[in-house]
């Protein structure tokens with residue numbers, strides 16, 4: 001849980017972050033979104049004190065961040081960045097072990113933790129532990145970067161455009177994996193992105209920033225349905241809005257009784273994916289099945305279209 | 313000089329050097345072609361092996377000191393506390409280079425006397441600039457994302473210096489040391505003019521007695537030693553660069 005209180009940062013006469021207050025609940029993902037230069041990184045970097053605020057306070061789990069020596073504070077907050085910042089002279093295992101080593105964990109505990117994380121991030125320890133970062137693909141480097149950030153089991157993870165350097169297909173997979181891992185570990189994540197799509201996909205709440213100010217801070221559906229300003233509306237993109245709204249729910253939420261022909265849609269697919277499948281195959285309805293393939297009912301095209309309409 | 317000498321050539325040159333240093337008379341027939349009648353073809357006033365070792369020792373001491381001071385200074389001025397001394401330290405180190413080596417010797421002799429000391433001072437001053445400049449480049453060119461990650465994960469300044477900055481700057485630092493060693497090996501020959509023991513003695517003896525064979529053997533030994541050491545250090549550097557992962561990182 002993070003409480004940001006009237007946080008302001010001036011560079012010269014220019015406010016990079018201007019009087020921002022927000023509350024980030026424990027165990028959730030908050031996406032900070034905005035155009036380049038809007039102050040997202042500066043806001044995030046004031047949480048682990050990589051940037052000193054001009055005024056205002058940050059509390060983590062009820063304690064002011066200035067109560068701790070700065071390196072102690074940072075060792076208990078995960079930190080992952082766009083170009084992963086992996087140490088090129090260290091192996092994958094040594095990179096992941098960085099913070100546990102700084103914290104003085106025993107060798108055996110570090111080794112066990114490294115192995116556990118490699119497996120969690122789908123990197124075979126036998127194959128990857130002793131590689132150097134330059135011997136990995138971009139997607140693998142990014143996963144090692146996040147694994148390293150989670151190594152010391154932080155309750156809070158800060159991520160600054162962590163998927164920015166990935167191509168779209170790998171990025172989508174990395175986003176899904178992050179969400180799964182976050183649900184499993186219950187980590188509180190504060191994530192900076194300039195991509196509204198990513199914010200909607202990942203965020204339990206979205207903070208929209210512009211010129212250092214926090215324009216709107218709300219769950220994705222609220223932002224899509226009631227954008228606080230024209231700027232927020234522009235950021236969402238009007239032509240994509242119905243589809244983004246549909247992407248917030250899974251097929252399970254729209255099941256109706258009855259049967260339908262053709263290939264089935266998985267219950268955990270988003271409604272956006274389901275709509276695309278229906279349109280593409282020219283069907284008015286499709287069967288829905290659970291993970292084991294058991295029939296659950298059907299999805300009806302007309303109901304999906306109605307769900308995508310702006311609620312009154 | 314960076315060109316890749318095949319291993320066989322290196323080993324052959326090294327073998328010839330060692331042969332000359334332990335059995336110089338082997339080369340007497342060849343070198344006598346360069347002498348006037350009655351002149352000795354092989355330098356005989358001192359043991360060339362011990363002159364070579366003194367020469368190397370002088371360079372080693374001077375460059376070690378230059379490394380400690382140069383790298384130390386570069387570390388200092390790339391930390392937040394030393395930042396303001398960056399321009400000052402640059403100009404001090406540059407001044408060391410603007411004096412010609414002979415002038416340094418001439419100025420040092422009245423202060424420290426004849427012998428090794430003035431040579432050490434000259435070599436130290438000449439070695440300092442390449443080492444300092446390279447260390448500065450290496451330390452200030454570490455990938456900003458890597459530094460940001462190191463700070464963000466909670467490394468203290470000291471931990472970062474030893475675990476990140478220095479290992480990543482090491483290949484560039486070694487390059488500076490290699491340049492200084494090469495300059496030092498050749499500059500040390502003039503130390504013999506102020507009575508430092510070294511290979512310059514052979515050349516000076518050749519000049520004063522008009523013995524071309526002495527000049528050639530002194531000059532060639534200095535050159536061969538310099539090339540072999542330079543080449544060996546280049547190899548070490550490539551190895552370290554590969555281990556630091558910096559070679560591929562710069563290319564990507």
Ligand SMILES: Nc1ncnc2c1ncn2[C@@H]1O[C@H](COP(=O)(O)OP(=O)(O)O)[C@@H](O)[C@H]1O
Pocket residue numbers: 011015016034035036037038039040041042043
């Ligand atoms: N260290 C700094 N010194 C001066 N200006 C800065 C510094 N860091 C950021 N800024 C300025 O603050 C503003 C916000 O930057 P930043 O937080 O990095 O934006 P974002 O992450 O949203 O792209 C920009 O105008 C940027 O130029």
Ligand SMILES: [Mg+2]
Pocket residue numbers: 040041042160
């Ligand atoms: Mg940014």
